Amino acid sequence: MRLLSVIVPCYNEEENIADFYNEVLKNEAYFKGHDVDFEFIYVNDGSKDKTVEKVKELAAKDERVHLINFSRNFGKEPAMYAGLEKSKGDYVAIMDCDLQDPPALLPQMYEAIVNEGYDSVATRRVDRKGEPPIRSFFARMFYRLINKVSKTEIVDGARDYRLMTRQFVNAILSMKEYNRFSKGIFGWVGFKNKWIEFENIERMKGETKWSFWKLFVYALDGIVAFSTVPLAFASLIGVLFCVLAFFFIIFTIVRKSLYGDPTSGWPSLVCIILLVSGVQLFCIGIVGQYLSKTYLEVKKRPLYIVKEEI
Incomplete structure (x- = not known):
């Protein structure tokens, strides 16, 4: 049976x-x-x-x-x-x-x-x-x-x-x-x-x-457990913000050279810093999730x- x-x-x-x-x-x-x-x-x-x-x-x-x-x-x-x-x-x-x-x-x-x-x-x-x-x-x-x-x-x-x-x-x-x-x-x-x-x-x-x-x-x-795409997503966001930062630096230098505009606007600067910091913490959190799972696995409990x- x-x-x-x-x-x-x-x-x-x-x-x-x-x-x-x-x-x-x-x-x-x-x-x-x-x-x-x-x-x-x-x-x-x-x-x-x-x-x-x-x-x-x-x-x-x-x-x-x-x-x-x-x-x-x-x-x-x-x-x-x-x-x-x-x-x-x-x-x-x-x-x-x-x-x-x-x-x-x-x-x-x-x-x-x-x-x-x-x-x-x-x-x-x-x-x-x-x-x-x-x-x-x-x-x-x-x-x-x-x-x-x-x-x-x-x-x-x-x-x-x-x-x-x-x-x-x-x-x-x-x-x-x-x-x-x-x-x-x-x-x-x-x-x-x-x-x-x-x-x-x-x-x-x-x-x-x-x-x-x-x-x-x-x-x-x-x-x-079944995807590493979030890690790739975090990396992509990092690259994107680096590219944006590079273009903004070029834009600021060109504007100062051609028009003599002062680089003012601390409120907008604070907002940008907060945004970028938030994105960084978000990406670190994604990496942290994978690291925590790895930590639990290697302990072999x-x-x-x-x-x-x-």
Whole structure:
């Protein structure tokens, strides 16, 4: 019998643990008919509620339920990586616990891998119903921007919800970088991929853990991880301002020589200094982002620390 590993990153999801488990098991008859069994890998990312207790209750009833309990909150990316490392399945699915990733799609995704020869079947939302308009706007702008500056295709509305073959999972695990952006990593490794679209589903219970600021930082990580264009942009701005400064110097010298105009105008000079200083700090900030990521990589700290494993 083949095995399907379902990886479930969790952070303060006590209300959704059992509901998610029950929804996935609605597909059990289909997978049993195809000689496939489940294993559930719940990865608790430092939850402050009763998430761990709820998972342990499930594990006591079903030996297919496993728990990886982090020592603190490390983030969703390390949680997904930990689940991939611990998974033993011939096929591996990553799903959110809040049921925004519909488990009913699993049979269709499995069919695409087994019968159509795909290595990975991913999902994307075709709308952003229920999201604040300003958040949806910036999300769309992010996908447009990153696809212009990066050679790795990152699909608008892409979810982390996908079903993968073991070969695909092993390719992901071979990328041991500390600063992880899985949406880019999934695209970078290649293989044959299929996209399934669905309408946005609002979370069943609880509140989202992704604030606007967290999403902004995550987007910034994605751009830095999969493009060096910002560094080239900073260099281009530096060259541009050098050229402008050279022409202004020539202009000032010529005007003084021909017309004897005094080089006055300290308010405009102050404005120019402030503008150039701001641009310099902006470019230094871009370089600083890449330097900080390099700093974190070379320290070789573990992605996560496990406190308890069941």
